[in-house]
Amino acid sequence: MSGESVVLKLKTWRDLPIGGIIPEPKTSLHNKTGNWRAMKPILDNGKCIKCLLCWIHCPEPAILRGDDDSVRIDYDYCKGCGICANVCPVHAIEMKLEV
Amino acid sequence: MRGKLVGMNGDRAVAYAVKQADVDVISAYPITPQTIIVETLAEYVNNGELDAAFIPVESEHSALSAAVGASLSGARVFTATSSQGLALMYEILWIAAGLRTTIVMAIGNRALSPNINIHCSHDDAYAARDTGWLQFFAENVQEAYDLTLMAFRISEDHRVLFPSIVNLDGFILTHALEGLYVLEDSDVKAFLPKKEPVNPVDPGKPMTYGALDLFDWYMEHRRQQYASLESARPIIKEVFEEYSNLTGRKYSPVKSFNTEGAEVAVMILGSSAGTARYVARKLAEKGKKIGVISLTQYRPFPAKELREAIKDASVVAVMDRSVSFGSPGAQLFMDVSATLIRSKVRPLLFNVIYGLGGRDLTPAHIEKVVDLAESVMRRGEAPEEPVWVGVRGDEL
Ligand code: SF4
Ligand code: SF4
Numbered sequence: 001m002s003g004e005s006v007v008l009k010l011k012t013w014r015d016l017p018i019g020g021i022i023p024e025p026k027t028s029l030h031n032k033t034g035n036w037r038a039m040k041p042i043l044d045n046g047k048c049i050k051c052l053l054c055w056i057h058c059p060e061p062a063i064l065r066g067d068d069d070s071v072r073i074d075y076d077y078c079k080g081c082g083i084c085a086n087v088c089p090v091h092a093i094e095m096k097l098e099v
Numbered sequence: 100m101r102g103k104l105v106g107m108n109g110d111r112a113v114a115y116a117v118k119q120a121d122v123d124v125i126s127a128y129p130i131t132p133q134t135i136i137v138e139t140l141a142e143y144v145n146n147g148e149l150d151a152a153f154i155p156v157e158s159e160h161s162a163l164s165a166a167v168g169a170s171l172s173g174a175r176v177f178t179a180t181s182s183q184g185l186a187l188m189y190e191i192l193w194i195a196a197g198l199r200t201t202i203v204m205a206i207g208n209r210a211l212s213p214n215i216n217i218h219c220s221h222d223d224a225y226a227a228r229d230t231g232w233l234q235f236f237a238e239n240v241q242e243a244y245d246l247t248l249m250a251f252r253i254s255e256d257h258r259v260l261f262p263s264i265v266n267l268d269g270f271i272l273t274h275a276l277e278g279l280y281v282l283e284d285s286d287v288k289a290f291l292p293k294k295e296p297v298n299p300v301d302p303g304k305p306m307t308y309g310a311l312d313l314f315d316w317y318m319e320h321r322r323q324q325y326a327s328l329e330s331a332r333p334i335i336k337e338v339f340e341e342y343s344n345l346t347g348r349k350y351s352p353v354k355s356f357n358t359e360g361a362e363v364a365v366m367i368l369g370s371s372a373g374t375a376r377y378v379a380r381k382l383a384e385k386g387k388k389i390g391v392i393s394l395t396q397y398r399p400f401p402a403k404e405l406r407e408a409i410k411d412a413s414v415v416a417v418m419d420r421s422v423s424f425g426s427p428g429a430q431l432f433m434d435v436s437a438t439l440i441r442s443k444v445r446p447l448l449f450n451v452i453y454g455l456g457g458r459d460l461t462p463a464h465i466e467k468v469v470d471l472a473e474s475v476m477r478r479g480e481a482p483e484e485p486v487w488v489g490v491r492g493d494e495l
Contacts, residue, residue, distance in 0.1 A: 011321035013320070013326070014323070016319055016320060017299075018199050018260065018327065019298070019308070020198065020308075020320045021198070022306060023306050027307065054258065
């Protein structure tokens with residue numbers, strides 16, 4: 001799907017589909033929830049041992065896994081819960097205040 | 100009158116209308132005094148008279164939940180309840196209306212507990228008044244039948260798309276045998292063609308129903324729902340008129356009797372309207388002019404029509420078969436008060452509480468109400484608090 005979502009442009013009450021339904025699939029692709037975040041996980045790739053514990057535990061899932069098992073964080077969807085930082089055995093992830 | 104004359108109690112009349120409406124899904128739980136509706140429908144389905152899915156659920160909460168799902172999938176759906184059963188449905192009432200389902204539900208109006216009472220009060224209907232359902236009140240068995248058919252037609256109209264409640268007084272109408280005219284199946288078919296769903300659940304076209312709706316969208320959706328319910332008014336009238344033409348039985352949102360030029364009017368819902376009119380007729384023989392106003396359409400509240408019906412009155416006694424604890428008056432009284440606050444010329448209003456838990460409302464009670472109304476008119480001052488008729492102790 002290209003362009004801006006029909007659903008997510010800020011429409012007035014007159015323009016909404018009835019019954020609060022969202023008549024198009026995959027709207028979560030447009031509905032970026034990362035702005036809910038107060039704390040932001042910062043990953044230090046130099047420390048990472050590619051154990052993938054963060055990838056398994058992220059509830060969103062906002063940890064993206066590369067072909068070589070390296071990880072990166074998808075800030076469009078990371079809600080800053082800090083689970084990844086907690087499970088990382090080598091403290092490669094640090095939670096910092098979102099600015 | 101169009102159709103053939105039969106004898107049925109209110110519950111059977113509703114079930115018969117539902118059968119003729121050719122519903123696809125019935126999801127219901129039996130609760131007194133609505134039980135006969137569900138039992139009769141189960142019978143129809145069981146003996147092949149009605150080709151529908153009958154979902155016997157374990158509670159009213161599930162009954163309405165299943166009905167919501169079925170309605171969204173495109174089915175014509177019916178359910179019924181009473182009293183605590185409606186209370187158990189409460190959570191889903193909002194969802195059914197907000198998702199714009201077209202469920203039709205009959206309520207055999209019954210008092211809420213405690214103490215356990217299976218007879219008529221209107222607390223249950225009133226508790227649903229803010230949830231976004233259309234609500235109709237039947238005065239007799241004929242109206243219970245007629246309104247059930249009309250409710251499907253109104254709810255499923257693409258300009259409406261809201262679920263409907265048809266209220267019928269517990270036992271007084273649900274169990275009383277009355278003569279009524281039923282339409283031929285072919286007439287019903289013509290009046291009520293197959294439901295054409297809007298946005299039905301379809302695996303080939305995925306959609307989200309009931310999504311998270313925070314501060315960024317919720318208010319817009321509520322605003323839209325409010326406006327849509329408001330715009331249902333002319334369509335309800337249109338269907339009432341069409342049905343009146345078809346059957347010869349007159350339907351309008353507000354029923355006025357002798358209100359033209361009457362300084363005193365009594366306003367009442369459901370089966371007691373007949374008693375009030377009986378008294379008004381008797382008093383008319385003695386030269387007294389008493390108007391009687393009842394509502395066929397309760398939600399959306401027919402404010403304009405009510406103002407018109409009330410325009411000649413100096414005093415209106417608003418009678419509620421319910422108590423609203425801690426409030427300045429019961430529910431109908433508050434609706435009427437809010438309606439009249441916008442009128443330049445306002446009659447004096449007072450609230451009468453009557454008939455709770457099936458307590459009879461006799462003609463003598465109505466005469467007392469009329470007497471009080473006349474003294475209110477003389478004094479130019481109405482009682483501040485609701486007055487109670489038919490209660491032991493400091494009765495009116
Ligand atoms: S902070 Fe929470 S949501 Fe964000 S990447 Fe880590 S585990 Fe996932
Ligand atoms: S848990 Fe730590 S070490 Fe393991 S993959 Fe994630 S960031 Fe790397």
